[in-house]
Amino acid sequence: MKRLILIIILWNTFCVVGQEQQETERYKKRVLESTEVDYLMSYYTQEGSNAAVTGGLGTEELTDVTPTIVVSIPLNDDDVLIIDSSVSAYTSASSSNVDPFDTEGLANPFVASSGASRNDVLTTFTGTYSHSSDDRNRVWSVNASIANEYDYFSVGFGGSYAYLFNEKNTEVSIKANVFLDTWNAIYPSELRDNPAFIEFDDESRNSYSLGLGFSQILSKKLQGSLSLDLIQQEGLLSTPFQRVLFADVADQVVQEFTLGDDVERLPDTRFKIAMGGRLHYYVNEYVAVRTFYRYYTDDWGINSHTASIELPIKITDKFTVYPSYRFYHQTEADYFAPFNEHLSIQEFYTSDFDLSDFNANQYGVGISYTDIFAKAHIWKFGLKSIDFRYRYYERNSGLNANLFSGGFNFQMD
Incomplete structure (x- = not known):
């Protein structure tokens, strides 16, 4: 009889613990509730007269446009996959003077050349x-x-x-x-x-x-x-x-x-x-x-x-x-x-x-x-x-x- 009572107590304890674990898992807050998408954009311009391309003296004029998309995907309650992609397109008066x-x-170091190095894209x-x-x-x-x-x-x-x-x-x-x-x-x-x-x-x-x-x-x-x-x-x-x-x-x-x-x-x-x-x-x-x-x-x-x-x-x-x-x-x-x-x-x-x-x-x-x-x-x-x-x-x-x-x-x- 004592063994039977002990077995019943242990079984009830196991069931309660198991139920608590299930409740914890059931109501566990997800790291990320749903897929999120961030669309970012930046526009950058600069001017100066110390371009390194021309030896420290020359135009530093530059413009850059960078669109970026970041997608955050919840794979389950605990795991998230983030995909980040961007394209940076710039026009540089200084780098154009490579030639x-x-x-x-x-x-002229203060005048942009029309060469291929004037424009570039970084992906x-x-x-x-x-x-x-x-x-x-x-x-x-x-x-x-x-x-x-x-x-x-x-x-x-x-x-x-x-x-x-x-x-x-x-x-x-x-x-x-x-x-x-x-x-x-x-x-x-x-x-x-x-x-x-x-x-x-x-x-x-x-x-x-x-x-x-x-x-x-x-x-x-x-x-x-x-x-x-x-x-x-x-x-x-x-x-x-x-x-x-x-x-x-x-x-x-x-x-x-x-x-x-x-x-x-x-x-x-x-x-x-x-x-x-x-x-x-x-x-x-x-x-x-x-x-x-x-x-x-x-x-x-x-x-x-x-x-x-x-x-x-x-x-x-x-x-x-x-x-x-x-x-x-x-x-x-x-x-x-x-x-x-x-x-x-x-x-x-x-x-x-x-x-x-x-x-x-x-x-x-x-x-x-x-x-x-x-x-x-x-x-x-x-x-x-x-x-x-x-x-x-x-x-x-x-x-x-x-x-x-x-x-x-x-x-x-």
């Missing part, structure tokens, strides 16, 4: 698969990407893992990525038939990155995060069509264009470290404050500081505006010098002002519309949110740029 004589007018495709644990405290993902341009091809892959604990108030994460790139080296036209010119013998470039993250909900109104990123690059880190002119070599001027003495030559390794932190404060139901700071350093001699602030202001239940400001400062690389200031005896040299000492300011404003119920529809998709932003960027070197971007988020009914 400045391919034009009817006089060759990228990325697929990401993510899985969340039943308690939603662990999330891992893997990704693969491919990118192609007329002189450049890249394949990438990586993964990430995040762990939430302390009642989901704390999160630690790690991510790693590898990019295997290949150049199809294009050289300045005047150097291609120069017997003294030495082409690069290795046109590959590999990049390896490791990122660590930590975030913490500090109070009902305050959240902070820290990040550390390590990047190792190897291979052809120079841009083959960027000219360099030497101060100890007589200038050769054809028409109104100073011919290059060589192309940019940089070390074949580079190690980068970036450390950053974010602090978000919820002031009240109408205003929040988002701040960010990052310190960057590498073994090429560049050190930089980035600081930004954004103030989301809720003006109605559905509309929010986003004024923002970003400041950036960096020191110049060990191998940088402006137009016609390098010496031919140097091993490494560049006149790319992206590697110079400069300060930059960026001013932005945005507006977003959010409807969590997605009442507006296009075919079988409900419109969940709309976002438009404008940013103005300026450097003390004279470069300035405008960026217009927008996005629409749809979810399938």
Whole structure:
């Protein structure tokens, strides 16, 4: 009889536990309720007078249009597949001067040539698969990407893992990525038939990155995060069509264009470290404050500081505006010098002002519309949110740029 009672008790316990597990699985919230589609578009323009293609002096005029589609597909309660594809079509006055004589007018570093290098299209495709644990405290993902341009091809892959604990108030994460790139080296036209010119013998470039993250909900109104990123690059880190002119070599001027003495030559390794932190404060139901700071350093001699602030202001239940400001400062690389200031005896040299000492300011404003119920529809998709932003960027070197971007988020009914 005692054994029978024990068996009944164990059976009832097993049934109750099994029923609780079934109820947990039955009512488990899906990571993504339905398929979502994001359509993004950006339009970028810039102007300046320090083009690296023409040795650090010349037009930097450029326009770029990038449409992007991101499709997030729930495979089941726990797994999501994200497909991200984009096409970046640009027109560059500076890169057109890879061959400045391919034009009817006089060759001039401040005038765009009509050559084939004036226009290009960069196509990228990325697929990401993510899985969340039943308690939603662990999330891992893997990704693969491919990118192609007329002189450049890249394949990438990586993964990430995040762990939430302390009642989901704390999160630690790690991510790693590898990019295997290949150049199809294009050289300045005047150097291609120069017997003294030495082409690069290795046109590959590999990049390896490791990122660590930590975030913490500090109070009902305050959240902070820290990040550390390590990047190792190897291979052809120079841009083959960027000219360099030497101060100890007589200038050769054809028409109104100073011919290059060589192309940019940089070390074949580079190690980068970036450390950053974010602090978000919820002031009240109408205003929040988002701040960010990052310190960057590498073994090429560049050190930089980035600081930004954004103030989301809720003006109605559905509309929010986003004024923002970003400041950036960096020191110049060990191998940088402006137009016609390098010496031919140097091993490494560049006149790319992206590697110079400069300060930059960026001013932005945005507006977003959010409807969590997605009442507006296009075919079988409900419109969940709309976002438009404008940013103005300026450097003390004279470069300035405008960026217009927008996005629409749809979810399938």
